[in-house]
Amino acid sequence: MNVYETKKIRNIALLGHGGCGKTTLTEAMLYTAGGKSRFGRVENGNTSSDFDQEEIKRKISIRTSLIPVEWKNHKINVLDTPGYFDFVGNVKEAVSACDAAIIVMKASSGIEVGTEKAWEICEEAKLPRMLYITEMDAPNVDIEAILDDCKAKFGSSIAPMQVPWYDGEKYIGYIHAVKMVARRFEGDKVIECDIPEGYEEKLEHVRTMILEAVAETDEDLMEKYFAEEEITVEEIEKALKVGVAAGDIVPVLCGNSVDRAGIRTLMDNIIRCFPSPDEAVEPCDMENKTGLFIFKTMVDPFIGKFSLFKVRSGEVNRDDSLLNVRTGEVEKLSHIYVLQGKEQMEVEKLYAGDIGAVSKLRNTNTCDTLRDKDANIEYEPIDFDKPYVQMAIFPLGKGDEEKMSLALTKLMAEDKTFYTEYDKETHETVIYGIGEQQLDVVVNMLQDKFKVGVRLAPPTTRYRETIKGKMQVRGKHKKQSGGHGQYGDVVMEFEPSGDLDMPYVFEEKIFGGSVPKQYFPAVEKGLEECIHRGVLAGYPVVGLKAVLLDGSYHPVDSSEMAFKMATTIAFKEGVVKAKPTILEPIAHVEISVPDEYTGDIMGDMKKRRGRLIGMELQQRKQLIIAEVPMSEIYRYATDLRSMTQGRGTVEYYFERYEEAPSDVQQKVIDARKELA
Structure with missing residues (x-):
């Protein structure tokens, strides 16, 4: 492949809903430009973009592929991105490297959730963009309705460049709304011809849209437009170049990627309308150090x-x-x-x-x-979405823990929205992802690529135990054998400390030396060991206050070990009698959804035992703030996207512990007994 100077390069990301045709468009561009001799198809598993076995099997893109296309002495670096939101990390990677984007839409589907997401990503990154409507051969395509929807949804920047030309239901060409000429597809060629009859009304509708978009970029053009003076082709094309780069104009082109109809025109417009890297939002400079x-x-x-x-x-x-x-x-x-x-x-x-x-x-x-070692350069990192879906992962084979760990590390290097952590409390490896489809891909990759069989399960919830009552008990450990015996005797009082962030508070109120000071640390050590395992379900104890009140000792048989054992006896008896209870972790949850989904979300929150804290209107979405038991939201991000057709997002973090309802407590206790 040739090496191209900066002015001759275009870096574009293909964005859009899953299954909208991005990979097929990439294939059509590469084939039309002569980059390959065979046109690959997603259904046949032989496209240049989707080469991973998981992509071929699922017939979807799961990671961004780089496909350089050489066209008319230019190089177009096409970054073909996944459309499914689980793989949004790959989209963010592509956007960080591109200077413009093409948002792909199916003519039969119009604006989909992924189209809206793609637009939001472009807005956030301030990316110049173009809409490409593919599959124009689909039956009953209403291009005027699609364009009106785009204008209503995305604003007056929408500037359609073409009116589709049909012979019956066959898409055979288009009418150029700027140059006011018709172009007919003949094989791989585009033949210029007269505008066919019957398209006057459609052409006027489309030309009005493009003139409105162009007029808004320049005051002189705006005056001309309102004065109904003619705006020349040269003025329109100049305004297009400036307006597209600034994000003020979004051209709309049509085509049919499978038949490669409109692909040449698309690539011509990529070169003509999109900025080269030195003209981009974050310009690249040939003159600086590397x-x-x-x-x-x-x-x-x-x-x-x-x-x-x-x-x-x-x-x-x-x-x-x-x-x-x-x-x-x-x-x-x-x-x-x-x-x-x-x-x-x-x-x-x-x-x-x-x-x-x-x-x-x-x-x-x-x-x-x-x-370069002498340069003073450092680039901003990519702002990846935080993953909120979590599952515990276990190797199927004995002794495969290290093999699994090494493979997971490699997969984390590929996808920054996927990570793992080892939970020392539950002794589980927990994996985090954007969605369950992403985690399913991870499982299959471990099996197929790294030959490690694994299973997933919900992670163990970190419950806690505490007490609600006050109880005074004696704990005595006395054991006699040959030689020295063992003797420890404590009287302790247990009550709530009021601080659930602290496992325990220890005090001593011994009078008269009934327990020598030298054994106080042993009593606290015994207490420290006991709180790791509560009396109800074996979860760690928090919020406990333990006071050493009295006791007795033996000058020969007493020892630190004996007083530790006495404390253990007192703990087990005292906590059982002091109204022990189970605490569950509560998460602070913030859910952003379009207003029409608010009722569904509120109802679902109630099912999850959530409590509404408040609501805020943020732009066009409602922010619902709630508190929900952590055990209810391990897969909530996936459920939310299902309920809102992909339009909802969630963030959450651990807030505090609070007492679980009695039925939940009983389930927790039964589950631990079954596990034991």
């Missing part, structure tokens, strides 16, 4: 580790040695590659704005900055 941003990591047990990067400044050459800002280590780039899906093409150099990959870096991760 700086790379690692935006993605790919780990494969067979081909090893690849770090995908964007050259943000200067140029990068094979065998360059660059400083990793995070680690302070120097990494040598022995080989530089341009990736086309899973294919690797080695190049000598890449210029600012281009995207490449390097293999086998020692200690470089996603979001790291690599730079």
